[in-house]
């Protein structure tokens with residue numbers, strides 16, 4: 157069976173997703189990661205459409221790609237103009253890539269109503285453009301835009317457009333479901349008609365959009381029907397509902413269908429690639445993303461957990477390690493003993509729980525969850541809690557007092573100040589700091605105070621802060637739950653606080669976060685100035 161070629165379009169289609177914008181340097185970093193994971197093709201962008209993409213190709217010229225071929229992307233020549241005089245085609249050639257992907261129209265309605273030209277001129281535009289690029293020594297992939305819609309409207313015309321591209325020398329014809337409205341069971345029949353029309357010398361590819369949530373299904377159906385190239389983006393980023401998600405289509409093809417597209421070693425880098433591109437795009441990660449999401453192999457129900465401890469395949473369709481993910485067990489009010497023990501082990505807590513202890517801990521956790529704590533989203537606090545409940549907790553600092561004040565003058569923004577007094581090994585430290593709000597002021601003051609004793613804290617930062625009212629029916633006495641996400645270069649962790657007071661709840665979550673970070677190996681430095689309050 158032929159291998160399937162993966163063609164990444166994150167740098168073009170992906171960057172059209174709402175809220176996503178990549179600089180040229182970021183694009184290069186992503187391209188190098190895509191190369192590292194063994195993708196066959198990387199679309200660098202559309203040099204005719206924006207200067208950032210032009211800059212990317214300049215940077216890429218100096219980079220070394222070990223596996224991937226870089227493609228420049230553009231459209232067919234303008235109506236009524238010779239290909240050799242078209243500035244967009246000039247820009248495509250100037251990118252210097254040996255491969256160019258061009259798209260053209262397949263749908264008669266688009267040709268006449270949107271582009272405003274004649275049907276025969278559109279076919280000539282496709283033929284001339286591909287021919288011109290071939291004459292200039294480029295390999296050409298042809299993207300048939302709106303092919304499925306065009307085929308439904310006028311199959312003869314749609315087929316004539318791709319035949320023109322193939323005859324002019326395109327080695328791959330990619331059928332695009334540009335509006336994302338095609339259903340998977342329509343794909344094989346249309347592809348069979350395409351194959352019959354083009355003959356066997358031309359590769360067929362699929363480029364699916366996800367407007368019906370079917371981009372992955374359509375891509376798989378296309379491969380079953382003979383496509384040997386799949387276009388997609390990392391995390392499925394793209395305009396509207398996005399594109400085929402490469403982090404899903406690669407494991408489905410390779411692991412489920414046995415179609416060679418990515419080595420086992422490279423599949424293990426998928427989760428890390430997904431996270432890297434998500435971070436670069438500054439998008440909140442989708443925990444439920446198949447294969448690579450944080451929750452993709454997370455188990456919550458007690459019965460499930462005791463079963464997967466014995467037989468992982470009972471509730472998992474595959475081993476998470478194959479795509480670089482790992483199994484997680486969530487602790488929640490559904491939890492039984494097995495969850496707690498499993499989770500403790502996962503967090504690296506070396507505890508042997510006697511039966512009685514473990515029952516006590518579970519009932520303690522259940523009580524706290526009644527009170528509004530939610531440990532399945534707060535692994536950092538859970539670790540601290542288990543240490544406290546098993547009397548293995550070593551307080552690395554103790555709060556003596558804090559004070560937070562907020563000032564507002566007329567229409568000036570609020571200013572928050574915090575003073576924190578803590579003790580480390582019997583030595584006191586007082587610091588004061590400002591912040592954008594009370595929590596940030598507290599964080600700054602605590603960080604400053606601890607920084608004297610634990611210089612390693614510098615690489616830790618808070619990344620998210622969420623507040624939720626737990627019990628709305630009690631009016632102002634309602635409790636709030638504060639969740640804080642923190643990270644350092646190697647880890648991400650979450651902590652929780654619950655109180656009737658938002659500052660108190662925030663403090664609990666902050667203190668747990670610092671304890672979690674410090675408990676992973678920090679020792680206080682000796683000689684820190686003791687008993688010398690230095691409010692600033």
Ligand SMILES: [Zn+2]
Pocket residue numbers: 169334363365399
């Ligand atoms: Zn697209």
